[in-house]
Amino acid sequence: MENVKIIALKESILEDNDLDAQNLREELRARGTCLINLMAGPGSGKTTTLLSLIPHFRDKIRWGVMEADIDSDVDAKTMLAAGIPSVQLHTGGMCHLDADMTRQGIRALGDEDLDLIFLENIGNLVCPAEFDTGAAVNMTVLSVPEGDDKPVKYPLMYEKSDILVINKIDTLPVFDFDRDRVEKYARMRNPDVRIFYISAKNGEGVAELAAYLLQLAGSVTGKSR
Amino acid sequence: MENVKIIALKESILEDNDLDAQNLREELRARGTCLINLMAGPGSGKTTTLLSLIPHFRDKIRWGVMEADIDSDVDAKTMLAAGIPSVQLHTGGMCHLDADMTRQGIRALGDEDLDLIFLENIGNLVCPAEFDTGAAVNMTVLSVPEGDDKPVKYPLMYEKSDILVINKIDTLPVFDFDRDRVEKYARMRNPDVRIFYISAKNGEGVAELAAYLLQLAGSVTGKSR
16 A cells, blocks of 8 residues: 655744635635535544545546644545545644645645545644634534534534534434534524535435535536536 | 533633642642543533432532533533532633633632532543643543544543543444454553443443542542542
8 A cells, every 4th residue: 555645744934824824725726626624523534424425526526635633644544545645644732723734735745636625634623613724615524422512512613614514323313413403503603504414434415415515616616517 | 590600711821830730739639629630522421421420429429510611501500400519611712721720610619628529621632631730630531433543543632541431332332443442542542541431321330430430539638438
């Protein structure tokens, strides 16, 4: 197997992250790449969600993944083994990524021809939401076992989420998780959030999510699908 | 129901948190209170774990809870409704608590006669591990649905954990979670970690955890149980 490329991210020296993020967003749009910032708590199934998209994106789009982690390289290994261009970004101990760190990752990923790049952010519902990464959209995964009250407890994360993916719906019978409640709470934070229900494990609902993401990537980059 | 006391924590002005934490630890020992810093990712079941301890602690120990959260007060409400002295600590947007913030919480809790206080830290596997709160021990909850690889991905949290509580073991049949693997990974980070398996929901394993915590509180405060 191909070796995992590991990038030790340098702390940003730029003072205005919002401006830097806006610049990065414009650059990516100009080169025709849609960047999605994927956020979640630990163990929500971010990587498994990306894996579940593979068959739906095949022959339709060129895409790659930046896996951010404190220290390990398991996620980039997993994506590479599945045939998806990936790099592992190490933050050292840092709890989030900013636009400059995202830019370092995109440079390491290399391929200018990618239509869509996912940044799998640090598994953390607090800090990543505070920093604009330069992504076109923010997508948050919430898994059923975590509970339907998370938008109440992590307000900023859910304010910043354009897309909310409720994962592990195959376990709905095992947990006390109310769809009406989670939707109410999520829309309190962002009335315009798009909500998808999936089981990345058994594939339920993934086709709808994939179709939406393909359409979104097309509209961001101006390429029709 | 009693109103929830909500404390908006002030950011610490002290520069040496380690020294402040050591001082707080000594003060608590002197007054005969064992402080446990309870950490976990979002939705692991920290509050439910505390609720599950109630029948086991009844008439054996005087205890209270500080519930830290970005913004909400649902956890302190839950504990108060169950008859346990509780305060809600709000960090604003901050992703962790330090010793000075913990001290503000203990002051708000008020009762000097408590044998045991739990600090339910922010649901976050990154930042809380970086700050000594002054607790006698760190206890981390990992729930089965999050996966057995979390000690690989969040090294510092598991280095700092004296007690690891694996929660939601009633869902083991539904998830690919290997007990040998999680124990191997956790001991890589801290060879001396004490590991307990519980279902806070159905009570399985909670008696053993409660007995250990009672003994621990006794040994920290010098009071025999």
